[in-house]
Amino acid sequence: GNSVTQMEGPVTLSEEAFLTINCTYTATGYPSLFWYVQYPGEGLQLLLKATKADDKGSNKGFEATYRKETTSFHLEKGSVQVSDSAVYFCALSSNNAGNMLTFGGGTRLMVKP
Amino acid sequence: DTGVSQDPRHKITKRGQNVTFRCDPISEHNRLYWYRQTLGQGPEFLTYFQNEAQLEKSRLLSDRFSAERPKGSFSTLEIQRTEQGDSAMYLCASSLRSRQGMGGYTFGSGTRLTVV
Numbered sequence: 001g002n003s004v005t006q007m008e009g010p011v012t013l014s015e016e017a018f019l020t021i022n023c024t025y026t027a028t029g030y031p032s033l034f035w036y037v038q039y040p041g042e043g044l045q046l047l048l049k050a051t052k053a054d055d056k057g058s059n060k061g062f063e064a065t066y067r068k069e070t071t072s073f074h075l076e077k078g079s080v081q082v083s084d085s086a087v088y089f090c091a092l093s094s095n096n097a098g099n100m101l102t103f104g105g106g107t108r109l110m111v112k113p
Numbered sequence: 114d115t116g117v118s119q120d121p122r123h124k125i126t127k128r129g130q131n132v133t134f135r136c137d138p139i140s141e142h143n144r145l146y147w148y149r150q151t152l153g154q155g156p157e158f159l160t161y162f163q164n165e166a167q168l169e170k171s172r173l174l175s176d177r178f179s180a181e182r183p184k185g186s187f188s189t190l191e192i193q194r195t196e197q198g199d200s201a202m203y204l205c206a207s208s209l210r211s212r213q214g215m216g217g218y219t220f221g222s223g224t225r226l227t228v229v
Contacts, residue, residue, distance in 0.1 A: 036220075043221055101156070101218065104155050105153070
């Protein structure tokens, strides 16, 4: 079946530091890959997506590249802000699973001023 | 577009009681999903509807759980004889079938259930 593994948190960084959150996946077929963000007290929001190999998703300074050869979709940001503090979820959906989302366990990011 | 609404936001219930949650999706979305999220974990799929038809149910959805979407609009999730292990955040999401593969899900803020 499909599965997503992401690095455990919390990840604690100082403002303006470089961020990487690792995500690897197992899936049959050709899944679409996503990063969702959950701010305190709010629902999940789509941060970025990539639907085929070598695609790069980007939004709000965050980027992730769909790497089929390493089955990875690592999230990066060059300079984090305090407002980026949240929980980040890597997820995939595939046609052979009814396009339901399969999520990783989430990584909490804490950015200190 | 007012987004996906879930009611109530919080529910505290005694073990053994029944609870029902409601989800109002975005009106033009034909697919509706329920997920469960326990503390420190990612959301886990429970079930989904296309219009009023329930198309798939997870093994996580025991016989104490039932979901309906009677007119293809709002949905309810009922848990009978609640157990402490049912304590979690219950998330609803909706999408257009044609937009799913592009990440076209919209999530509600969830209902947090605490069973005491």
